[in-house]
Amino acid sequence: MVKRKIIKIDEEKCTGCGACVPNCMEGALQMIDGKARLISDLFCDGLGACIGHCPEDAI
Ligand code: SF4
Numbered sequence: 001m002v003k004r005k006i007i008k009i010d011e012e013k014c015t016g017c018g019a020c021v022p023n024c025m026e027g028a029l030q031m032i033d034g035k036a037r038l039i040s041d042l043f044c045d046g047l048g049a050c051i052g053h054c055p056e057d058a059i
Contacts, residue, residue, distance in 0.1 A: 004046040009036050013058035023053040 009020075009029075016034040023029075028043030029036055029050060036058070038044060051059050 004044075005048070006041050006044045006046060007038065007048065007050060007059050009038060010058040011035050013056045014054075015056050015058075017055065019055060020050040020053050020059055024050045 014035045016031065016036065018031055018036070020036050021029045021031060024044075025047060026043040026045055028038055028040055030039045031037070032039075053059075
């Protein structure tokens with residue numbers, strides 16, 4: 001079975017700017033404790049809309 005690509009957030013690099021959150025079509029990203037988090041793997045469809053919106057290259 002082929003796994004979907006689910007994004008990963010590098011907490012070290014994430015500055016908590018929030019730029020990625022509105023760019024997630026699935027609403028899978030949320031800011032928690034000043035860091036971007038994937039709130040549900042199920043919401044992440046692997047489309048990658050959020051990738052490229054991170055100025056810190058954390059996604
Ligand atoms: S865009 Fe990048 S640095 Fe900004 S909150 Fe998202 S993961 Fe963190």
